[in-house]
Amino acid sequence: MSATKPLSRGLEMYQYRLEATVNTNALTRATGALGQFVDAYPLRFEADAIEATITDAAHVIAGGVSIPVEYETDHEAVTIAVEHSAFNRGVIELDDPETQTLTLRDGEDELTVSAASYIDYVPLRDRTSLRDMAAPDEPEYPTTVTAPASRFKAAVGGVAGPSSQPVRLSTTDDWVDVATRVDGDWYTFDLDGTATVDGPDVAACYASDYLTDIAAALSPRAEVTLRFGEDYPLRVETEHMWFVLAPNFKEADSE
Structure with a gap:
């Protein structure tokens, strides 16, 4: 598939739908960790994991998470951005199922979070509004x-x-x-x-x-x-x- 594409006026993908299944415990721990330091973050849908990298506003801390994923559709490399409060609410309101399904659709500006009969819609944020989230250069630690x-x-x-x-x-x-x-x-x-x-x-x-x-x-x-x-x-x-x-x-x- 192609390289990751930016958001414009809605998600743009080469396929109609991208559907990913993740472990609930892994997802909630990851989102909880990110939300302690930033109000919004990018989510990169990679081949084996959903990944996120953050840097706090004071540049005191940087961090990253990797959430193992299984795709129910063909994989496509896509990066989105979400507000932590909206995404975390969609994740934790599920009745503790073992897995959750995250769905993106071409042209839409929301992420669907679902499990069993529950479904929630998380608005996407323009990821170009987020600061550069690249991992910091690090020394050789003694x-x-x-x-x-x-x-x-x-x-x-x-x-x-x-x-x-x-x-x-x-x-x-x-x-x-x-x-x-x-x-x-x-x-x-x-x-x-x-x-x-x-x-x-x-x-x-x-x-x-x-x-x-x-x-x-x-x-x-x-x-x-x-x-x-x-x-x-x-x-x-x-x-x-x-x-x-x-x-x-x-x-x-x-x-």
Whole structure:
């Protein structure tokens, strides 16, 4: 099929209909993750997945999701854009079916979300109104940590709850700590020996609110990979989701 085409006064495709089936849990987790950082986003219908890449308005965080898909029609590479509130409402109002069907029709300006007897219509947004959503250039990260996402989620939640100070990630002799300062004292939650570390010992701080939202977006059943270094961005990656968070150069409670 041809390259992706822009929206004009309605979707333009070479075939009358594009119909894709996706897993409900994967779809709701992906849309929930995107909606924490932006109000609208593009959806690219690729051969094996629906993909989206976002950058927040402050350029503090970038991220992307990949939602596995099966097509009920011939595949056509199409990119659309949707408002998060409208798309998320259409997705979550279904009575928790295992799968949902997303349908695009040539010349129309809406996406149909359906399952069983339920159907909703999500207006398409002109995707040229969105800022460039290209993935950021990234450095060679000095240290890589792999751990159960459930443990990382618990660690971030454990330290971010009592404080709005930046969160410090550090590695020492294959041990990983997640920490912040509370009333002048370090409050630490380690990964309890569940992590593997590849690279030198490093420490870096990141914004508590962004890191909390990232951790909340991850599936607890996944394995998470963290790549970072002193004054480096933090890359958080699971099988179908990734984020890159800018470093916070102010040490926690350094004022």
